[in-house]
Amino acid sequence: MTEPTTGAPAVPRTRSCPFLPPDGIAAVREAAPVTRATFTSGHEAWLVTGYEQVRAVLRDPSFSVRVPHALHTQDGVVTEKPGRGSLLWQDAPEHTGDRRMLAKEFTVRRMQALKPNIQRIVDEHLDAIEAQGGPVDLVKTFANPVPSMVISDLFGVPVERRPEFQEIAEAMMRVDQDAAATEAAGMRLGGLLYQLVQERRADPGDDLISALITTEDPDGVIDDMFLMNAAGTLLIAxxxxxxxxxxxxxALLLDRPDQLALLREDPSLIGNAVEELLRxxxxxxxxxxxxxTQDVEIGGVRIGKGEQVVAHxxxxxxxxxxVDEPERFDITRRPAPHLAFGFGAHQCIGQQLARIELQIVFSSLLRRFPTLRPAKPVEELRFRSDMVFYGVHELPVTW
Ligand code: HEM
Known part of the structure; x- marks a missing residue:
């Protein structure tokens, strides 16, 4: 269904402070937490910005993830999405069943068991950085490779194939290449995942893919395609x-020396600090x-069947x-249920792993480099304003 164009204002996207939300989004929320806006693709849709209203959208089964338009791209075209096992692009009831099967494997035990390996991976990368000497780009040498090694561990990618796995994973995220190159990286990833699935079928280990292969599956849902979709989504997510x-x-911690000093003085604040960073x-x-998928009311506003919504x-x-004084970055805040991992049926399945990983990463980095400092002013950093996930393209640091 095409939504009528009424000339709704553009969704705010420009940030004058790179660590704060886009300018004007707070004013939009104050004026109307559920309102019409025009998005990058030129389409209009509902923009939901209030905490309670965003939660109301994300937990309401009246909403589907199979959206008609890609609002945040120039052409608005929705590309073909993977099916069973991909979670992010599935609705109930298939989503519910497939997610249950995957969630079963994201146990506290499995995540805790990854801890020593995560620590080892982090330490090895910090050793290499130290040996290289500053300044180094922390994104290239640390932020990018560590998560790809952790996920390789989770999937049981054999050590000799990890460099290839990492190279492909990174090629998938690059922006300085055309669509054909990204597609080619996707094809290579598909081939690699297929090979991995076949190897695990032949010789199961104690990794996540083997666990899925051997899990109870009375309806015969878990075929090769399911496993490749699940592994592909997990890798990218x-x-x-x-x-x-x-x-x-x-970058934020280095920009806020008072908060950094607090964390250095009391490393037990790391759990809180990671929650505040996430929020x-x-x-x-x-x-x-x-x-x-049907008419529904959110925050007193009627949203019609077929209308698209962005839960901001x-x-x-x-x-x-x-949260009180939301713009104050304060690692001593009592952690509150932020929405950085989403909410409702699609809430992040890997949040426990992400928390463990981030806690180890920041603790180890600060411990290893007590004099860590930026090698380039914040104003000169390139931020990922145009990408689904916000971040820094590079972070030169020294010590
Ligand atoms: C700090 C790191 C992470 C952040 C900020 C994050 C954020 C999110 C968010 C916001 C969603 C919800 C998307 C939506 O509702 O449309 C999500 C879903 C998901 N995340 Fe994460 N995530 C992180 C790390 C991870 C990790 C480490 C894994 C896996 C090991 C993972 C796997 C997934 C999957 C599979 C989904 C889809 C769940 C579903 O649709 O049922 N994420 N994540």
């Missing part, structure tokens, strides 16, 4: 997000896109109705 949080989180940066900067989690995490 886990890699770019965590990498962005590491790069941008470090403050809420890197899923465009929010969750949904479409109403970044604006919601700065709603004063949710």
């Amino acid at each position: 886990a890699h770019d997000t965590t990498a962005c949080m590491i790069g941008l989180g470090t 403050y940066l809420t890197i899923g900067q465009y929010g969750g896109e949904r479409v109403a 989690i970044l604006a919601a995490d700065f709603d004063p109705a949710f």
